Amino acid sequence: MLVGLPGSGKSAVGRRLAGRHHAQFIDLDDLIEHRVGRPVPEIFAKEGEAGFRRYEREAVLSLGPADPDPELRRVIASGGGTIIDPRNRWLLYRGRFPVWLDSSAEILASRLIKSSNVRPLVAGRDTVPTLKKLAADRTRFYAPAFPISGTANVEAILRVLEERIGDGPSPAVTLLRADTAIGHVEIGYGNAAPAIAAALNRAQARRAILIAEPRTWEVAGAAIADALAAGGWPVERILLPRGERAKRMRVVEGACRQLARLHVDRKETLVAIGGGALTDAAGFVAATYLRGVPIIQVPTTLVGQIDAALGGKTAVDIPEGKNLVGAFHQPAAFIADVSFNATLPVRQRRAALGEVVKMAVLGDERLLELVEEQGAAYALGGPEAIESGAVAEIVERCAWAKVEVVTADAREANVRMTLNLGHTIGHGIEAAAGYKAILHGEAVAYGLRGAFATSLAMGLTTAARAERVERLLDELGLGVEPPVVTPEAVIEHMASDKKHALGKLNWVLPTESGVAIRSDVPAAAVQAGLAAALRLASGGRPKFDQATPSEAVIS
Numbered sequence: 095m096l097v098g099l100p101g102s103g104k105s106a107v108g109r110r111l112a113g114r115h116h117a118q119f120i121d122l123d124d125l126i127e128h129r130v131g132r133p134v135p136e137i138f139a140k141e142g143e144a145g146f147r148r149y150e151r152e153a154v155l156s157l158g159p160a161d162p163d164p165e166l167r168r169v170i171a172s173g174g175g176t177i178i179d180p181r182n183r184w185l186l187y188r189g190r191f192p193v194w195l196d197s198s199a200e201i202l203a204s205r206l207i208k209s210s211n212v213r214p215l216v217a218g219r220d221t222v223p224t225l226k227k228l229a230a231d232r233t234r235f236y237a238p239a240f241p242i243s244g245t246a247n248v249e250a251i252l253r254v255l256e257e258r259i260g261d262g263p264s265p266a267v268t269l270l271r272a273d274t275a276i277g278h279v280e281i282g283y284g285n286a287a288p289a290i291a292a293a294l295n296r297a298q299a300r301r302a303i304l305i306a307e308p309r310t311w312e313v314a315g316a317a318i319a320d321a322l323a324a325g326g327w328p329v330e331r332i333l334l335p336r337g338e339r340a341k342r343m344r345v346v347e348g349a350c351r352q353l354a355r356l357h358v359d360r361k362e363t364l365v366a367i368g369g370g371a372l373t374d375a376a377g378f379v380a381a382t383y384l385r386g387v388p389i390i391q392v393p394t395t396l397v398g399q400i401d402a403a404l405g406g407k408t409a410v411d412i413p414e415g416k417n418l419v420g421a422f423h424q425p426a427a428f429i430a431d432v433s434f435n436a437t438l439p440v441r442q443r444r445a446a447l448g449e450v451v452k453m454a455v456l457g458d459e460r461l462l463e464l465v466e467e468q469g470a471a472y473a474l475g476g477p478e479a480i481e482s483g484a485v486a487e488i489v490e491r492c493a494w495a496k497v498e499v500v501t502a503d504a505r506e507a508n509v510r511m512t513l514n515l516g517h518t519i520g521h522g523i524e525a526a527a528g529y530k531a532i533l534h535g536e537a538v539a540y541g542l543r544g545a546f547a548t549s550l551a552m553g554l555t556t557a558a559r560a561e562r563v564e565r566l567l568d569e570l571g572l573g574v575e576p577p578v579v580t581p582e583a584v585i586e587h588m589a590s591d592k593k594h595a596l597g598k599l600n601w602v603l604p605t606e607s608g609v610a611i612r613s614d615v616p617a618a619a620v621q622a623g624l625a626a627a628l629r630l631a632s633g634g635r636p637k638f639d640q641a642t643p644s645e646a647v648i649s
């Protein structure tokens with residue numbers, strides 16, 4: 095499977111490679127032209143890039159899965175942009191040996207000038223800057239493939255490839271790899287152990303210090319430890335309690351004492367394997383032990399993979415409140431292995447989709463469609479949503495959106511606030527339920543219903559948009575029954591949030607295609623939001639005390 099920018103030589107190398115190995119050669123652009131009956135530039139001219147990408151996706155699907163029979167080998171040259179689509183990467187990279195022909199923009203430009211092939215995304219533009227921009231946008235998708243310098247001559251490339259192809263394809267696949275301002279990011283399936291080993295190598299670690307909890311050790315940690323040990327890594331294990339009980343000061347103290355007894359020094363890297371509670375607690379340990387040691391976050395829940403383990407917020411709870419003690423501590427690496435979703439309990443899956451719907455409403459229409467198509471199947475716990483690549487796509491879309499938001503605003507001063515969509519009322523409900531009866535994602539779903547009702551009351555969104563999201567939440571079984579909380583308790587917790595925000599509550603409210611941040615929300619709109627979130631009968635209003643506590647909540 096050959097990938098790379100236009101002009102990188104995918105077709106030339108692919109044809110020669112296939113010829114030498116009596117394999118079938120498939121040039122994806124040729125396949126599309128054959129299926130559609132028109133040349134690629136014409137498809138672009140008539141139907142735009144979106145039309146072309148649709149045909150491209152159908153062509154990728156038509157290839158079917160990789161064939162394990164070595165006698166039926168195929169060499170596939172993808173189009174330059176085929177791998178932008180997460181599902182194409184899932185279909186093309188799994189079970190195959192992806193190779194990235196990597197050349198500088200200058201070299202590619204010099205080749206393209208001589209080529210008679212028209213490249214629609216480059217033609218008529220200043221070639222070198224255009225190619226540099228394409229490279230910046232796409233490197234994270236090419237980077238999981240085995241890199242070969244495209245400046246080498248074809249013979250040399252073939253020799254390197256032939257040596258590697260002998261190893262056969264790996265059952266694990268990496269779908270995205272990037273070095274970002276908030277740490278190295280990798281997303282894949284079955285990729286955890288090799289990605290952890292690579293991250294430890296980059297950190298020049300001498301051993302693997304794994305922090306997990308009993309359940310995540312059973313479903314993920316033990317296999318990772320075995321693979322690391324088989325690769326020659328000495329492995330240490332520290333177990334924290336399961337779930338939210340990990341997020342306590344005395345657990346942090348216990349973990350730090352174990353690290354001290356293991357003589358862990360400041361240069362050593364910890365590896366956290368678990369859900370959001372574990373990665374929050376281990377992250378706080380890493381932020382504070384010896385005033386900060388590096389950590390590799392390996393989330394095992396959907397919440398962890400799309401949100402908690404990414405972005406550097408770490409925290410523990412104290413009796414006075416949840417997440418009240420913490421620190422910003424960006425991980426050295428974030429490694430999401432989608433295969434861990436297979437053992438997640440149904441309630442955890444469903445609740446996590448509350449956060450996914452939130453990310454979609456923030457402005458990712460494709461994500462919204464994806465959850466509409468496959469969300470319910472994933473929530474029910476069947477394997478299809480993982481097998482089809484839908485879960486990998488959900489994780490990638492949410493995690494990368496978070497990378498972009500947090501990179502723009504690491505300490506939550508401004509843009510990052512948009513991630514709080516659904517959290518104003520949602521948090522009030524979660525807190526009123528004592529953080530026990532209602533999971534965070536479930537609370538966000540109630541909060542989303544509330545945010546849409548508030549938005550509608552202010553004319554910021556349309557009834558059609560609000561109904562679409564309500565319908566989706568209904569299908570997912572999120573925020574359907576009235577939460578077992580009193581409106582007064584919810585309002586009290588919202589008022590206390592307001593105090594923490596120095597008197598000014600910023601509401602993140604959905605619009606038609608994204609969100610607006612407003613602090614001037616009228617009391618009537620808040621009441622409409624609360625009524626919707628608390629699932630009060632249509633037209634009902636929360637029974638506030640005569641002082642209209644919403645006035646106290648909203649300035």
Ligand SMILES: NC(=O)c1ccc[n+]([C@@H]2O[C@H](COP(=O)([O-])OP(=O)(O)OC[C@H]3O[C@@H](n4cnc5c(N)ncnc54)[C@H](O)[C@@H]3O)[C@@H](O)[C@H]2O)c1
Nearest residue numbers: 309337338369370371372394395397398402407434437438
């Ligand atoms: N730091 C942040 O930015 C951030 C963001 C969102 C949430 N959080 C925090 O994350 C926590 C919630 O995280 P969570 O929803 O992942 O819950 P969790 O970590 O409590 O895990 C939920 C349950 O699933 C089990 N589990 C974990 N992985 C499993 C797997 N692969 N298969 C089977 N069972 C598995 C755990 O043992 C636990 O019982 C909260 O404490 C919340 O405050 C933090």
